[in-house]
Amino acid sequence: MSRVSVDITDHIARVTLTRPDKMNAVDPQMAEAIVRAGQSLMESDIRAVVLSGEGKSFCAGLDVMSFANFAAGDPEALVMPRTHGNTNIFQEVAMVWRRLPVPVIAALHGAVYGAGLQLALGADIRIAAPDAKLAIMEMKWGLIPDMGGMVLLPRLVRSDVIRRMVYSAQPVAADQARDWGLVTELSDDPQAAALEMAQEIAGKSPSAIRAAKRLIAVSESGADEDMILLAESREQAGLFGTPHQMEVIAANMARRKPKF
Template identity: 30%
Template sequence: MRLVTVEYRARVLHVRMSSPPVNAFSAAFFDDLHAVLASAGPEIGAVVISSTVERVFAAGGDIPFMARADEPTSENYVRRCQEVYGLLERPEVVSIMAIDGACLGGGLELSLAADIRIASPSSRLGLPEVSLGILAGGGAIHRLVRAVGQGVARDLLLTGEPISAKQAHMWGLVNRLAADPLAAALALAEKVGSFSPEAVGATKVLALSASTDEFEDGLRDELARWVEVRRGANAQEGLDAFAQRRAPRFERRHA
């Protein structure tokens, strides 16, 4: 049984997590998800991840597995987490989470690696690892601080308490609220997936590095990448389309 299923819509890859009852992240789950994300070709402009399990996005790590695993196995498991989550930050692809239900532990770690998080009002989000005597090692600590700042991040990390989607939206942890987050995510993915991959890739790289780069270095990098992107045919197409009052037809490389 596959733990993730996929559907292709034009330039959108829709990945559905399907590991009932709670979409626990087993080693096999990470193997499936890694294979799907790593195989996404250059024709893909956006990735949407959702769940087939009712009222659950993902409950996170496989706790029984972690309880019995020895240290090398546990370390390899967390390293695999980091590798899989990191695939969502690849340039030229916009990653969107459609969260409908419980999004806890590794589920939230996965979501934090995405560019955009859309949640239903009934969703709950949290990082309970500290209450289990462990910590969120898949990248959530650094990504959470970057996303919402030290104060909110430490509140979530050190209390382990879940919060409502409304509170998460107020704190900037969730970008958008929607009654049907999957429909909203797919519609948004179809839009941004049609954008110029060069413009998206350069913008995403700059945004991800903005938290660590010195300001002057960032300005120099922005200028260099602006010049590079402007040289491309897609930039000319976008500017011409605007002047001609028509929709641009951006090209993507095909595998």
């Protein structure tokens, strides 16, 4: 049974977790399907991605039934091999979306726990329903967040917030998550809001959007000031006078939407 669907319309990819009977909980098949979906979009001409989940929740975390199998196996053989560059398969569930060259918008509702939260952290932007609940749930099982969370969380929230969420494993409301920086904004219909934002992004210069994502990644990577300033100049030089940039100028002068 498919765990993830991918639909591309008007240069926007809608990636949907399709295991609603299990609240989209992540088992090995789901992890592989999520990574495969991200990889399938790497060389496409999409301009934005909307990431969402079917049913009552975005993703309720690790599949509990699979947990016993994880624990019974060889832990090092499970998590130590770097199967996807610098990540294992579970870390790539989140990191593949950061590697994707276009913006990813996660539409969150219901439970966004553990693996689900770390998946959402891989997105560029997170739009949550007011009744969504977010949690770093791994401590409930005597574990730590290990799906890219320790790369992605410090870029969004303070150290004390991370510690509180990791140590307690307690869910927090969407408005609190927004105040802490985990959520970008709230919407009564996060999927519709995410799609509207994706459409707005898709109407911008595709090459400039991709350059912006690359530049932001450099700026948040811990690079020094010289490297960031050089990256700014390099990306800008690569955009001046290109067909996309000239079309933006022509469209602005004619007061029409650009055509790419």
